[in-house]
Amino acid sequence: MNASLLSMEFYRRPDTAGIARELLGKVIITDIGGIQSSGRIVETEAYLGAGDRACHAYNYRRTNRTETMYLPGGYAYVYMCYGIHHLFNVVTHVENEPHAVLVRAVEPLEGLEIMMKRRDKLKFLPSLTAGPGVLSKALGISRDHSGQSLSGPVIRLEDQGFEIKPSEIIASPRVGVDYAGEDALLPLRFRIKDNPFTSPAR
DNA sequence: GAGTAGATCCTCT
DNA sequence: GAGGATCTACTCA
Numbered sequence: 001m002n003a004s005l006l007s008m009e010f011y012r013r014p015d016t017a018g019i020a021r022e023l024l025g026k027v028i029i030t031d032i033g034g035i036q037s038s039g040r041i042v043e044t045e046a047y048l049g050a051g052d053r054a055c056h057a058y059n060y061r062r063t064n065r066t067e068t069m070y071l072p073g074g075y076a077y078v079y080m081c082y083g084i085h086h087l088f089n090v091v092t093h094v095e096n097e098p099h100a101v102l103v104r105a106v107e108p109l110e111g112l113e114i115m116m117k118r119r120d121k122l123k124f125l126p127s128l129t130a131g132p133g134v135l136s137k138a139l140g141i142s143r144d145h146s147g148q149s150l151s152g153p154v155i156r157l158e159d160q161g162f163e164i165k166p167s168e169i170i171a172s173p174r175v176g177v178d179y180a181g182e183d184a185l186l187p188l189r190f191r192i193k194d195n196p197f198t199s200p201a202r
Numbered sequence: 203g204a205g206t207a208g209a210t211c212c213t214c215t
Numbered sequence: 216g217a218g219g220a221t222c223t224a225c226t227c228a
Contacts, residue, residue: 045220054220065213083211085221102220133221143212 002161003027005151011073016092016099019073020046021169021190023090023101025162027109030155032140037111039129039139040162043104043198046188047089049097057098068147069098076155078136078146085133088141090150090157104132104189106139107197115139126196168193 006026013019021044029038047055049069056079057066068077069091077089077100093099106129108115115138119128129135136142141155150157171187191198 047220056220061214063214079220080212081219082209082221083219084209087220089220104220127222131222 003158006074006157006159008072008074008151011090011092011150012094013073014093014097016048016101017046017186017188019090019092020044020101020188021171023103023157024169024190024192025164027158027160027162028088028103028106028139028155029110029158030139030141031153035111035114035140037114037139038109039106039135040109040160041103041105042107042195043189043191045102045104045190047100047102048188049093049099055098055100060098066098069100070096071147073099074150076141076145076148076150078141078143080143081133086136086142087132088136088139102132103135105130105191105198106135107195108138130197164192 023041023044026041027038028041029036049055049057050060052058057069065079068075071091072095073092075091077091078086081087087102089100089102091100108129112124115128116124118140119134119138121128129138145155148155170191170193172189173187
C-alpha cells in the first residue's frame, strides 16, 4: 500500500474549500485505547472562518471552544453538539485564521468490529458512519481529542492512493445558511457521487 | 418509505 | 437561560 501521511503544507494553504474537496478519498486512522480503526472520507463541508456566518468563529469570535480553530492547519477540532454528538473537524489555513473542514461521512475500512461495538450495532450498515455525529462515535473520537495533531499517534490522516475523479465529486450549497447572503450560494459541501456512505441528500 | 418530534448537555450571553 | 454544524424512533401511508 502506498500510504503517506498528509503534510502540514497540505493543511496550511489558504484554500479551505479546495482542501475540503481534496480530503475526499483520504483516510482517517484512530488509535484509541490501543485499538486501531480507520475510514475513507466520502463527504466534507468547508467553514471559512471569520467571514463565514455559519462558522463558530465568525468575525473572529474567540472563546474557549473555538480556540482550537485558531491553531495552524493540521490539528483536530472536536466539539459537542446537542449534548450527545461529537463532531470531528480538520483545522486548515494558518495560525489565527479559524478555518476548518467538517468531516460529515466516512466509509469504514479497518476495525469494523470495534466500530459496530461502539455504535451498539450488530449488523454492518452504511448508517454506521454516515453522518458527522456517528462517524466520530464509530471511530472513538471525543471532545478530549480536540487540539490533537493529525499526524500524531492517536489520530492520523493518510493518503492511501484512492483516486477520486473530478467527475465523481458533487459540490452542493450548505443547508440552513440562507441568512449568509452570497455565502449561502457557495458550494462548500463536497461528496463522492453515488457512494452509499454519504449522508442522505437534502 | 417518508416525514416529524423528542432527546439531551455543553457553550455563550 | 436559550440554543445548537444531529440522530433515532415512531407514526402514517
